[in-house]
Amino acid sequence: xxxxxxxxxxxxxxNRDLASACLEHAFVRGLAGGALDPExxxxxxxxxxxxxxxxxxxxxxxAAKCAGASERVRVFHDLIGGVLEELELHARYxxxxxxxxxxxxxxxATSAYTDFLIHTAxxxxxxxxxxxxxPCMRLYAFLGQSLAPATEANPYRxxxxxxxxxEFEELAARLEALLDELGQDARGLEETYRYAMQCELxxxxxxxxxxxx
Amino acid sequence: xxxxxxxERSRLATGAGELWHRGVTARFLDAVGDGxxxxxxxxxxxxxxxxxxxxxTRFLALAASRTPRPAQSVLLGGLAALDAELGWFEGHxxxxxxxxxxxxxxxxxxxxxxxVASAYTEPxxxxxxxxxxxxxAYTVAWGKLEAKGPYAEFIExxxxxxxxxxxxxxxxxxxxxxxxxxxxxxxxxxxxxRDFWRMxxxx
Numbered sequence: 330x331x332x333x334x335x336x337x338x339x340x341x342x343x344n345r346d347l348a349s350a351c352l353e354h355a356f357v358r359g360l361a362g363g364a365l366d367p368e369x370x371x372x373x374x375x376x377x378x379x380x381x382x383x384x385x386x387x388x389x390x391x392a393a394k395c396a397g398a399s400e401r402v403r404v405f406h407d408l409i410g411g412v413l414e415e416l417e418l419h420a421r422y423x424x425x426x427x428x429x430x431x432x433x434x435x436x437x438a439t440s441a442y443t444d445f446l447i448h449t450a451x452x453x454x455x456x457x458x459x460x461x462x463x464p465c466m467r468l469y470a471f472l473g474q475s476l477a478p479a480t481e482a483n484p485y486r487x488x489x490x491x492x493x494x495x496e497f498e499e500l501a502a503r504l505e506a507l508l509d510e511l512g513q514d515a516r517g518l519e520e521t522y523r524y525a526m527q528c529e530l531x532x533x534x535x536x537x538x539x540x541x542x
Numbered sequence: 543x544x545x546x547x548x549x550e551r552s553r554l555a556t557g558a559g560e561l562w563h564r565g566v567t568a569r570f571l572d573a574v575g576d577g578x579x580x581x582x583x584x585x586x587x588x589x590x591x592x593x594x595x596x597x598x599t600r601f602l603a604l605a606a607s608r609t610p611r612p613a614q615s616v617l618l619g620g621l622a623a624l625d626a627e628l629g630w631f632e633g634h635x636x637x638x639x640x641x642x643x644x645x646x647x648x649x650x651x652x653x654x655x656x657x658v659a660s661a662y663t664e665p666x667x668x669x670x671x672x673x674x675x676x677x678x679a680y681t682v683a684w685g686k687l688e689a690k691g692p693y694a695e696f697i698e699x700x701x702x703x704x705x706x707x708x709x710x711x712x713x714x715x716x717x718x719x720x721x722x723x724x725x726x727x728x729x730x731x732x733x734x735x736r737d738f739w740r741m742x743x744x745x
Contacts, residue, residue, distance in 0.1 A: 437733075440652075440656070440730075441652045441655070443659070444652065444655035444656045444659040445651075445652075445655045445659075447655075447659035447662065447663060448654075448655045448658045448659045448662075451658075451659070451662040451663075452600075452658060452662075524651075527648075
């Protein structure tokens with residue numbers, strides 16, 4: 330239908346305030362200009378790697394719940410490949426920054442986000458799981474594209490290039506297309522989407538302040 | 543030794559150190575004790591605790607389904623008690639005109655997310671430590687108050703001999719199922735208890 334706003338567009342627009350708050354956050358400005366304290370980035374990488382394992386698990390559970398629909402499973406399969414690549418990026422950072430990713434104590438903001446994801450992924454239907462996961466994908470694509478192109482001298486160039494890449498945009502767009510498809514008749518997705526966006530902002534804030542449990 | 547003393551000296555409670563203390567003391571409860579509790583705070587507690595119990599029921603149902611017999615029997619008894627407790631909350635909310643369909647406070651939501659996520663992913667030994675943590679925190683926290691004044695019924699509910707004996711059973715189960723993940727999970731319960739009580743007071 331011409332002129333109809335897709336669900337993923339509506340949700341993104343409703344949450345632009347939070348997306349802007351993330352883009353303007355001191356942590357993200359530090360990545361943009363390259364001036365972020367490497368110790369702060371180190372803490373962020375450890376927390377993000379911890380988070381990504383739950384994110385990976387949530388994709389796996391969503392795929393299992395769609396096992397009867399092979400096209401949907403294929404989307405999750407590719408998204409799972411994307412997270413595995415992100416985890417490789419983190420492993421490279423971890424090696425160069427000397428972080429032990431096996432011994433990460435999650436910050437309260439990290440636990441809040443992973444507990445929410447795990448709860449949703451195990452207990453909810455695929456539409457809601459996807460609604461909980463789109464914010465992370467779309468937000469990171471938005472941040473990466475807003476920060477690109479990174480200068481040669483920016484120490485966080487790798488991060489910016491990963492999330493501004495056409496490959497990452499494609500993964501985010503495919504997940505959003507799945508949300509449009511699965512979410513047509515689902516209820517309560519707005520609340521789930523917004524809570525995930527709030528978790529994203531709290532995650533940056535926590536990385537910035539290096540909040541201990 | 544009273545049951546409260548037994549709980550306070552349990553390995554999990556002493557292992558939690560300062561977090562244990564923070565999980566079982568609250569400005570909210572001090573105000574219940576000295577009669578200065580604002581009605582607004584009491585109403586907030588009533589609604590959010592009800593929403594918490596709804597989530598806790600999901601946790602306990604999942605935990606019970608995964609717990610082998612004979613321990614399972616204790617958890618199933620706990621579930622029946624939670625059903626009665628939900629009805630009791632509904633009665634109190636109804637008589638005060640409170641909306642139990644309200645949104646969960648983020649603090650309440652984080653606690654429930656932690657419980658349900660754990661119920662799906664943690665081993666039964668850890669779930670038993672979490673279950674003991676949630677219930678012991680309540681009986682010890684309310685147990686610091688004398689059952690009198692306008693909230694006597696509430697104090698009595700979590701300090702009754704029957705409830706304390708149930709908590710003692712949970713302690714026995716928790717101690718009979720050792721696992722290295724028990725203490726961190728118990729500590730996490732105390733963090734959530736601390737945060738929940740703060741939320742009841744500050745909103």
